[in-house]
Amino acid sequence: MNPEDVEYEPVSVKDVLAEMKDTAELLIDLSFSAVLNGSDDIAREVLELEERMDVLKLQGRMSLLMAARSPEDAEQLAPVVGVVGAAEKISNAAGDIAKVVMEDIGLPDAIRSALPEAAEVLVRATLSPDSPYAGRTLSDVNVETETGVRVIAIRRRSATGKRRWITNPGRETTIEADDILLLRGPQMGIQGVYETATGETYELPETRDPPIEDLERAVDSIILMKDMSELAVDLAYGSVLFDSEDVAEEVEELEAEVDALKSRFEAWVLRAAERVEDPVQLRGLVHIASATEVISDAALEISEGVLRGIDAHPVVAAAVEESDEVIVRLRVGQTSSLANATLGDRMVKTETGMRVIAVRRGDGSEWVVQPGPTTALRPGDVLIAKGTRAGAERLGDLLEDPQTFEE
Template sequence: MVSGDGDDGSEAVEYEPVGVKRLLVSMKDVSELMVDLAYSALLHNSDALATEVLELESRMDVLQMQARMNTLMAARTTTDSKQLAPVLGIIGAAEKISEAAGDIATVVLGDEELPGSIRAALPDAMEVLARATVGEDSPYVGNTLGEIDLETETGVRVIGLHDDQEWVLTPDQETRLEVGDVLLLRGGERNLSTVYETVTGTPYEQPEERDADITDLTRAVDTIVLMKNVSELSVDLAYASVLLDDSDLAEEVHALEVEVDSLQSRLEAWILQAASEVEQPVRLRGLLALANSTELISDAALEITEGILRDIETHPVITESVRESEVAVRRVAVEPKSVLAGGSVEDVLEANPGISVIAIRRSNDEWVFYPDGGDRVDAGDRLIARGTWNATEQLVSTARQ
């Protein structure tokens, strides 16, 4: 229960009997959304998205305190303590992810400007994330997402929404839109602009761009985008490894953590080189903070898998909490005789509605993050797919045929 403010201005939290499973579900959903929002705020120079991140960080502070209290109350025996220790680890890791995402948002909102125009150097294919408030005259008012069928019609997804009272972190077909709801939209820029205007009644405006003051900004942005992709994937895989008690997935998280270390070193080296081109090198501190925050997210994702890597039996509350989330992430090995071998990502998507391929790890351990439809799927590849439980289970079955 929240009971007012603490001495430092933060919300004071008292013990309230709440199911640990429900709290872990909320923490999982909040931490995943925060990482997505934080990087989108950075790459699109969006104060509005950064503000949403900080509001979610406050929500996470309350959730993690409630989760710690209820987890400690659940321990009755030494066996309980052993099995619940990884639960406390997951709670702590989710909190670290939240704090790191909040630090990224602070870079966007703070006085330390990022060099040049990050937005101008973004890849053309990058999906845009925008914050849109449902207007009184919007044709979507009173309709469910299923009735609107937004993603099928436009390719734009509602990845979260909230009103003045509560968040819906995993909106589904039954989620109904009302005047004043704040939607988080993701999709291609052209279609998103159209949907934004339909939702709000006002044209979509691009974030303000600044003139680039560093000649090699593209290389830095490419590294930032890679760090974003690796961080998001690490968090997804970490939670999936816990659900499936899958040490192979946990090892993938470890491999990604090594990748982030390499990317962090690459970005820091670029910053040192760029310092000679900037009149005020202190302006590069924002990128250093970004590199550090990304590394913290990756480390925290690895902490989530600690129980799996140490072969500690997974407590049922962990499995149940991750399964409560409507979105599943699965690792699918493409065997030589699999019907998937030799095709494309587009073939996989057409044969398995309801899933998206978010990464491919090639047989030579090279990663392809967020592949497009034309990318090949070869024997020996490992696909990382996200989707509904039924859809991902179907993909696993298909891969074995």
């Protein structure tokens, strides 16, 4: 595809940064889904989004150059330039991960076995004009409540042929015929929604034999690196929004942990190479691990201005605040209804609409990344959750003395 021509236009830095944030987070999700599901279709969507990020990067830089009129402006806008550059690095790293799939660089079947049977999957579905979903809002079709499947993004082509992405679509978003929907949810729920949306049969992924032990450990290290890098990006934007040095330091800790995981990954891969019939098939794993480390490094760059005590330009906080999702940090109180219960016991996601993306134990000893319904909460634990502002308030109501990034 030919690169899109970009000329200066008076676009809002705030709007550009907000779209870059949402796009960067979606890119991470899609690139790993392409690998875990072996999907060329999803990998192609990553490359489409990467091209969009390139345009946003140029628009953001042009606008920042126009905005700097004094030394004070330059000082405050310097961290913003860092945020733009970090988002670009995340985009490029996601593209590198997608190319592992597109170019058949080499991936062992072990990477497919990394997804537990109960895990969520992500698929790409083109909405058929005959689908009962066509022309209706997400609220009307209500697939998330009925099936657990979420529409996490929509790619739409206008009458003039121009592509448009809708990231984090809301309940009032109307889905139209020929929209490309990115669906995430449990496999059985995905099957029904995909067939209703496309009118085609959904093919279940193949079941593969368990991998050799050392290779399985290497793959587990990559999956944990991915989870921690994704969390680091979320926390990095949160640290900027709330100007929280404490949260920025958590990003720094996560980045160091990803570096340590990469070292362990390299050891497992070298051991596995002796027992794999064709060691060349491990090249893809090495590419993915390197790209994942770049993502965690980029997250640290986003937080760098906060760590160095530079007051970020108000446009940064406004951009993150106006993005479609918010991230909050809440502490489990001693008498909270969530204390000594699991996320599933209190049906936190159902009751509040908030997705708990991580739990940090109260003694600071452990991060629980990608917690599930069976994750037990203890007094003093810190929850990191994403969702709407209204959902954040509902989650806060379940906790005693809630503390956010503003603490």
